[in-house]
Amino acid sequence: MIEPVEQEIFEYIGSKIPEEACGIVGIRKGRMKFYPTENQAFDKLNDFVIDPKDYRDINAECDIVGIVHSHPHGDLEPSPLDRAACDRLGIPWYIFNTEEYIKLESKNEILPLIGRPFVFGAYDCYTIIKDYFDTIGIHIREYQYEWEFWERGQNLYVEHYQKEGFKKVTDGSLKPNDVILMALNSEVTNHAGVYMGNFKMLHHAPSRLSCRDNYNGIWRNITRMVVRHESMI
Secondary structure (H helix, E strand, O other): OOHHHHHHHHHHHHHHOOOOOEEEEEEEOOEEEEEEEOEOOOOOOOOOOEOHHHHHHHHHHOEEEEEEEEOOOOOOOOOHHHHHHHHHHOOOEEEEOOOOEEEEOOOOOOOOOOOOOOEOOOEOHHHHHHHHHHHOOOOOOOOOOOOOHHHOOOOHHHHHOOOOOEEEOOOOOOOOOOEEEEOOOOOOOOEEEEEEEOOEEEEOOOOOOOEEEEOOHHHHHOEEEEEEEHHHO
16 A cells, blocks of 8 residues: 555665654545654664654644554564554554565554553553543543653653643542552652542553552552542542
C-alpha cells in the first residue's frame, strides 16, 4: 500500500542511522505522502516517540494510514510495545530496516481492564486509568512518555491532572472514581490507580497483570495525592 513512498522512507531512515527514524504516511488530495517526524525519544538508538503535536498537525492535513519507524540494527521483529501500540491506535505500523520492511496490521482492539499484560506505553498504569474513565464518559488525553520518565525531570501525573479536569482532594476523603497518585520506588509520583470503593484499587503495576488490588499496606504508604474529577465534586 505504501509503494509510492517506499524509496523516500528508505532514504530518510538511512539518513538517521544509527538512530531509530519515524514518520507518518497519509493520503492528501488523493495522493500518498510520507511525513518524516523528529524522533523525540530520550534513547533514540533503541526507541522512538512522535511528538503528539506533530501527529495532530499531520492528521489535520491528511488522512493518516500508517505509522513508520525503523529498526536500524536489522531485526524487523515487532516488539510487544509495537504490537500493543499498533492495536491501540487502530492503524497499520510499518517497520523498516535498510533493505526491507514489514507491515503490522492493527487488531483495533483494547484489552479488558482486568488481566492485561504490562507493556509500558500501551498497557500500563496510565493507560488503564485513561481506559477506565473512557468507560464512564470522561475522556483523558493521550500523552507521550518514556520508561523512567520520573528520573528524567518529568512528573506526568502532577503536571497534567488539572488540565484533564481533576482537582486535588484536601479533606482526606476517598470516593469511588478518585485517582490515587503514588511514588513507587521513586521520589517522584510515577504510579496511579482508580479507587473502586471497599478499599479496592484498580491499577497496573510493572511486571504484573492489571487487577483490583487491596488499597492498604505499601500502596497506602506510597500515596502522595488523591485527585477527583470536577464532574464528581
